Amino acid sequence: MKNTANAKMKFLIAVMAIASFATTVCAQGTLAPQTGTMKGAVLKGRAPVNKQILRVKLPKAQEATLKNGLRVVVLENHRVPTFSMEMVVMSGGLSDPADMHGLAGVTAALLREGTAKHTSRELAEQLDTIGATVNANSGLSGFTTNITAAGLVENFDQVLDLFAEVIRTPKFPTDEVERYKSRTVSAQGQIRGQAAFLAQERLNQAIYGTHPASLVLPPAEGIKKIAPADLMRFHDENYVPNNAMLAIVGDVTLKEILPKLERAFGDWKSGAAPPTVIPAVPAQSAAKIYLINRPGSVQTVFQIGALGIERTDPDYAAMAVMNRILGGGGSSRLFLNIREDKSYAYSVGSNFSSSKYRGTFVASAPVRTDATEGALREFMNEFNRIRNEKVSANELDNAKRSIVGGFALSLENPGALLQNIITQKLYNMPANYWDTYPQKVEAITVDDVQRVAQKYIDLNHLQIVAVGDATKTRAVLAKFGTVEEYDAEGKPVRTASKTQ
Amino acid sequence: MRLHKKFLIATVLFALAGAVPAQTGRSMHVDLKDTRLANGLRVITVEDHTTPVIAVAVTYNVGSRNEREGRTGFAHLFEHMMFQGSENVGKSEHFMLIQNNGGTMNGTTNEDRTNYFEALPSNQLELALYLESDRMRSLAVNQENLDNQRNVVQEERRIGLDNAPYGKSGEIQQALMYDNFAYKHDTIGSMADLNAASVADVQAFFKMYYAPNNAVLTVVGDFKTADALATIKKYFENIPRQPDPPAVDMTEPEQKAERRTSVDDMLARATRVSIAYKTVPGNTADFYALQVLANVLGGGGGFGGGGGGSSSRLNQKLLREKEMVTGINSNAQENRGVGGFYVTGTLRQSVKTEDVEAAVYEEIARLQKEPIADWELQKAKSGARRNFINGLQSSLARANSIGQYAVYYGDPNLINTRLDKVSAVTKEDVQRVANKYLVQTNRTVVITVPKGGGGRGGPQSGAMQPNVSQ
Numbered sequence: 021m022k023n024t025a026n027a028k029m030k031f032l033i034a035v036m037a038i039a040s041f042a043t044t045v046c047a048q049g050t051l052a053p054q055t056g057t058m059k060g061a062v063l064k065g066r067a068p069v070n071k072q073i074l075r076v077k078l079p080k081a082q083e084a085t086l087k088n089g090l091r092v093v094v095l096e097n098h099r100v101p102t103f104s105m106e107m108v109v110m111s112g113g114l115s116d117p118a119d120m121h122g123l124a125g126v127t128a129a130l131l132r133e134g135t136a137k138h139t140s141r142e143l144a145e146q147l148d149t150i151g152a153t154v155n156a157n158s159g160l161s162g163f164t165t166n167i168t169a170a171g172l173v174e175n176f177d178q179v180l181d182l183f184a185e186v187i188r189t190p191k192f193p194t195d196e197v198e199r200y201k202s203r204t205v206s207a208q209g210q211i212r213g214q215a216a217f218l219a220q221e222r223l224n225q226a227i228y229g230t231h232p233a234s235l236v237l238p239p240a241e242g243i244k245k246i247a248p249a250d251l252m253r254f255h256d257e258n259y260v261p262n263n264a265m266l267a268i269v270g271d272v273t274l275k276e277i278l279p280k281l282e283r284a285f286g287d288w289k290s291g292a293a294p295p296t297v298i299p300a301v302p303a304q305s306a307a308k309i310y311l312i313n314r315p316g317s318v319q320t321v322f323q324i325g326a327l328g329i330e331r332t333d334p335d336y337a338a339m340a341v342m343n344r345i346l347g348g349g350g351s352s353r354l355f356l357n358i359r360e361d362k363s364y365a366y367s368v369g370s371n372f373s374s375s376k377y378r379g380t381f382v383a384s385a386p387v388r389t390d391a392t393e394g395a396l397r398e399f400m401n402e403f404n405r406i407r408n409e410k411v412s413a414n415e416l417d418n419a420k421r422s423i424v425g426g427f428a429l430s431l432e433n434p435g436a437l438l439q440n441i442i443t444q445k446l447y448n449m450p451a452n453y454w455d456t457y458p459q460k461v462e463a464i465t466v467d468d469v470q471r472v473a474q475k476y477i478d479l480n481h482l483q484i485v486a487v488g489d490a491t492k493t494r495a496v497l498a499k500f501g502t503v504e505e506y507d508a509e510g511k512p513v514r515t516a517s518k519t520q
Numbered sequence: 521m522r523l524h525k526k527f528l529i530a531t532v533l534f535a536l537a538g539a540v541p542a543q544t545g546r547s548m549h550v551d552l553k554d555t556r557l558a559n560g561l562r563v564i565t566v567e568d569h570t571t572p573v574i575a576v577a578v579t580y581n582v583g584s585r586n587e588r589e590g591r592t593g594f595a596h597l598f599e600h601m602m603f604q605g606s607e608n609v610g611k612s613e614h615f616m617l618i619q620n621n622g623g624t625m626n627g628t629t630n631e632d633r634t635n636y637f638e639a640l641p642s643n644q645l646e647l648a649l650y651l652e653s654d655r656m657r658s659l660a661v662n663q664e665n666l667d668n669q670r671n672v673v674q675e676e677r678r679i680g681l682d683n684a685p686y687g688k689s690g691e692i693q694q695a696l697m698y699d700n701f702a703y704k705h706d707t708i709g710s711m712a713d714l715n716a717a718s719v720a721d722v723q724a725f726f727k728m729y730y731a732p733n734n735a736v737l738t739v740v741g742d743f744k745t746a747d748a749l750a751t752i753k754k755y756f757e758n759i760p761r762q763p764d765p766p767a768v769d770m771t772e773p774e775q776k777a778e779r780r781t782s783v784d785d786m787l788a789r790a791t792r793v794s795i796a797y798k799t800v801p802g803n804t805a806d807f808y809a810l811q812v813l814a815n816v817l818g819g820g821g822g823f824g825g826g827g828g829g830s831s832s833r834l835n836q837k838l839l840r841e842k843e844m845v846t847g848i849n850s851n852a853q854e855n856r857g858v859g860g861f862y863v864t865g866t867l868r869q870s871v872k873t874e875d876v877e878a879a880v881y882e883e884i885a886r887l888q889k890e891p892i893a894d895w896e897l898q899k900a901k902s903g904a905r906r907n908f909i910n911g912l913q914s915s916l917a918r919a920n921s922i923g924q925y926a927v928y929y930g931d932p933n934l935i936n937t938r939l940d941k942v943s944a945v946t947k948e949d950v951q952r953v954a955n956k957y958l959v960q961t962n963r964t965v966v967i968t969v970p971k972g973g974g975g976r977g978g979p980q981s982g983a984m985q986p987n988v989s990q
Contacts, residue, residue, distance in 0.1 A: 062610030151902030316786030350615030363671035425622015
């Protein structure tokens with residue numbers, strides 16, 4: 021296959037992945053062909069659309085508990101002879117000491133760098149020889165550590181052994197720890213070359229203040245402080261079976277693998293992991309514009325956001341529908357306006373995230389420098405439109421069809437199916453959460469869409485981040501409000517005055 | 521995908537009984553039906569009822585290698601025009617119809633082909649075929665839409681090249697290493713050439729290249745083959761054939777001496793070394809040996825799903841042992857014409873580029889002198905197998921692979937035989953291609969030097985190299 025980096029794509033969209041299996045067909049009322057002209061689109065209504073939504077039924081996961089209390093979830097998928105598994109340890113960056121952000125992440129990163137039985141190099145060689153992968157990570161503001169393994173099912177036993185070994189008996193050898201820290205700090209400097217990183221760093225700080233979610237990278241001082249003993253302590257306290265869950269998807273059966281799982285994890289000793297404290301998000305500061313000066317830029321990279329919802333918020337389905345209409349993909353308002361009508365951007369859209377604390381709603385686009393003012397004006401126009409006017413019945417219907425219809429495609433993505441099950445477990449959602457999700461989506465009304473738009477596209481607290489050449493954008497940004505300026509190291513450099 | 525009978529039976533049992541024992545090391549086979557319509561359109565269908573999904577891919581035999589001087593970037597700009605409307609489909613209506621019915625879609629262009637594809641719930645097969653046939657038959661272009669998409673494509677170029685650290689280095693390397701214009705320019709094209717493209721260019725390009733006899737239609741998924749073929753004939757068979765496009769001259773003169781340049785980069789924060797060797801066209805014995813070599817040396821080789829990076833020689837030696845780089849990899853790029861073998865490393869502070877180059881060349885010399893280890897050969901083959909199997913998971917990935925193999929090599933069945941070709945590679949083959957291609961006179965080295973406009977106070981490389989172009 022061709023180096024995909026060389027392939028130029030029409031556009032990039034994140035497809036919302038949801039689950040399912042086995043189909044029934046359901047008539048979707050009287051959907052007339054949609055015709056007409058709108059910003060960025062002309063609808064002729066002549067293509068043959070099947071009016072029925074193909075409904076699919078979720079494949080059911082099987083569950084078991086090992087003798088030591090480790091919860092196991094298995095989702096069989098026999099399409100191809102592969103498997104993947106994920107150990108979810110219920111402790112993550114939110115458990116980091118305040119002066120040592122990144123401890124959970126570094127612990128995860130070093131699991132593969134030496135165990136009681138094998139050196140880093142031996143582990144790498146053994147896994148690579150059988151075409152298997154083992155990875156681990158823990159986000160700075162997450163409440164879990166996720167260790168994944170994947171490979172061909174013919175190598176299941178060998179992968180399981182290595183997977184259990186890195187989870188249970190990492191040694192955190194001093195030379196590997198030092199090497200990793202030094203390399204990480206060095207790579208941190210390089211990422212500052214990327215405009216999208218600089219934008220996200222500023223936006224998270226603007227929204228989250230002192231909350232751990234304000235961090236995109238762990239501060240280098242904290243990383244440098246981490247000693248092997250800190251890693252071992254974090255591991256021993258948190259990596260215990262009663263603080264974990266094992267989820268597996270692929271060409272396996274529960275019956276066949278359960279004895280193997282008992283062998284690999286059955287004698288893993290329980291412990292008293294410190295419970296994760298979910299910090300409250302701070303009160304939101306007034307709307308502001310942040311300009312990060314990145315000399316040499318030929319684009320302004322916008323990330324515009326505000327505080328969103330928790331994962332279990334009853335508004336989740338309404339947010340999904342609202343976001344789909346405003347900025348979710350090639351038929352969204354932001355895409356049709358800013359790209360297809362104004363041609364300010366190649367990639368433009370919006371997204372929302374959620375966790376056990378409130379996530380964010382973010383709209384973003386990189387635009388050529390001389391379109392900075394025009395693009396920001398159109399972002400604001402679209403925010404105001406979806407807040408002030410009800411969406412049309414067609415737009416609402418299209419968004420719902422898009423989300424519900426998309427379940428069929430998710431059947432070809434077992435990894436996404438497994439993630440949905442993990443989400444349901446992590447947030448203690450009802451067992452039928454994904455089975456009933458389509459009904460929740462279909463129940464959303466135009467009033468719901470407007471209500472969540474007004475609530476979460478919060479113009480009084482909207483944080484607008486622009487990364488670009490300050491000499492060419494300072495004045496136009498000031499037309500929209502107070503501008504605070506930073507350099508590419510993340511340091512404040514001056515405050516421009518509000519003009520208009 | 522029609523899988524082996526063994527698997528078909530297993531699938532049926534699973535559907536009835538809800539459980540089936542896992543099988544080990546089972547072989548996989550995609551059962552293709554190859555049909556040629558009267559107008560020359562090649563149609564590949566793969567019937568597979570395991571998920572309620574259909575995927576449609578139209579792969580056109582045109583890419584940036586077909587571009588002439590003064591019109592670089594045109595094949596890709598044209599690809600954008602294919603979403604701007606046709607006789608019965610309005611501007612952006614394609615995006616909306618696919619997305620609003622639960623599907624996903626895109627179009628991509630590279631040097632050697634252009635493809636358009638969508639996956640949808642299986643009851644929307646007719647919609648997908650209608651949309652693809654309408655634009656193959658009757659693309660509608662106007663100045664306004666061309667100007668609009670020209671701007672969009674220029675933004676795409678800025679994202680990937682002009683506003684990104686190291687963005688321009690690849691384009692510069694490509695221009696320096698190739699002599700034949702076909703590959704001497706980046707697919708994205710230059711700003712000036714994009715500005716020069718006219719509506720007349722779009723119309724002429726459409727007539728020459730977007731003909732049924734210059735395309736392959738691949739349909740994979742949950743349908744009955746006879747029904748699908750009937751619908752395909754209904755929508756596609758009356759699209760008129762055009763004269764075959766002229767063949768592209770892909771001959772590349774032999775390189776006689778090393779080529780080298782350095783690039784000042786305002787946006788990069790660390791020095792990067794990229795070494796490229798010209799190789800051979802894809803789907804040849806030497807190419808498959810180069811894939812194995814890339815996997816052993818730097819973890820690449822196109823076996824993306826299978827890992828191999830951590831244990832690679834460059835990772836172990838340069839990143840871990842010598843601590844010279846924050847990242848390093850190698851890759852064998854597959855082209856229809858002369859391909860490339862690339863080694864790219866990003867340097868740590870105070871490391872000299874000549875030391876990194878010397879360490880890379882030392883590893884290459886070792887591959888030239890000694891056979892690789894058994895486990896290394898096994899690793900490449902395992903990676904290839906896992907990558908092949910991962911690529912069968914989604915209908916869309918299968919459709920795109922089949923379409924590409926059909927257009928590149930006239931062999932859609934390569935999806936089934938390719939793994940055997942990797943498996944046939946021996947240690948001697950790997951040593952032989954290392955000696956044949958990875959030689960000094962055949963390489964083009966590009967050093968990217970951060971020129972710290974954005975790096976006030978930021979980490980700077982201590983390895984400011986003089987310009988040593990030739």
